[in-house]
Amino acid sequence: MRDVKMNSIRSIDRAIDILESFNNEISNLSIDEIVSHTKLAKTTVYRMLYTLEKRGLIRYDKETATYFLGLKLLDLAGNLNSITSLKTLAVPLLIEMQQKTQQTVMMVVPDGDTMIYVFTCENSVGLKYSSYTGQRRSMNYGVIGKIFMAYAEQEQRERLLNLPISSHTKKTVSNVNEIMKQLQSILEQGYHVELEETNPGVHGISAPILDKNNKCIAAIGLLGPSVQLIGDELERCKSILVETSHQISLQIPSQFSF
Structure with a gap:
């Protein structure tokens, strides 16, 4: 803005x-x-x-x-062509990811210092973490928010780091220096893993969707119960999510604007 x-x-x-x-x-x-x-x-x-x-x-x-x-x-919502186009590209791959992992999958887009959930897909039954399309969160929230913070311009990143951080769980990272280390790790590795930092008993993985100029235009995430997303299964789901983010990013046209 x-x-x-x-x-x-x-x-x-x-x-x-x-x-x-x-x-x-x-x-x-x-x-x-x-x-x-x-x-x-x-x-x-x-x-x-x-x-x-x-x-x-x-x-x-x-x-x-x-x-x-x-x-x-x-x-009016139908005029949001950029989001509609992005969803058209991403949704088939996100559904495939959900079917492979059997966990809650979502795609989120940035809006100023906030982010909006534009797609969610989860199991209809069984143990799961639920979210909903249209939800708006501060950009310093959760496993996906860290992706946007990592790729934000310096001025915005500093502004977000100065916002108060709610301690959602005993494992919430609230120290600014530790958060900065997380953001640097995201830029180096291209993904982020969170273990019960936002919701007790929930693990999460996220990765950016990048355009041809390496700008983060969206992020995808995978959330699931900590008893399921652990060890080899966590690594398997991480690999699937990172590969999905790469596939979506490769399909973003060079003239795409957001």
């Missing part, structure tokens, strides 16, 4: 706050729930919702007196 010396438009910020109240876990909200989430006055929220509804970005259900995201958002 550009650093422009200009104030944002408050009404647009508020409208976006309302839209971001919805997620994969909460698809419909009452006006009181939206007020609670946004901390805006109820009259303001009502006017904003009415405007968004007129433009097709919000739907209202009279029977339940709740609001949903509108179908117009699908039209």
Whole structure:
């Protein structure tokens, strides 16, 4: 995101706050729930919702007196050609990787100092780690976040290193010097392995998707129970993931922009 010396438009910020109240876990909200989430006055929220509804970005259900995201958002999402193209290239290979490893597989793209999960695939039954498409995380989160930090420009990397790091588990690495060693190792090896640093009982592996200019335009990850991703099986899955990341990277066209 550009650093422009200009104030944002408050009404647009508020409208976006309302839209971001919805997620994969909460698809419909009452006006009181939206007020609670946004901390805006109820009259303001009502006017904003009415405007968004007129433009097709919000739907209202009279029977339940709740609001949903509108179908117009699908039209807007369809304009994200770069992400769509990347998914078209990557998804067949990611599905193949999931079938070979039988673990949760995901692809994530950077967005400013955050990252968005654009693809996930997991086993329908059995012991597994679950995630969902559309989830947004800070770029200093988890096994995939380390990939983006490693390939980030120096200014962004320093900014991310200065962000507070939550101790998700007893094994979370929070020392900046140790994190910098991890980032250097990623640049040298081309992958990252995390053992219960973000979630207890979960191991993870990640690798970058690089364009022709060696820019990290996405990252893929594999997460699974620590009782399964260990020893020879961890090494096997790591080899599969690294090879998959290479295959996807090789298919990125030279004119690809992100």
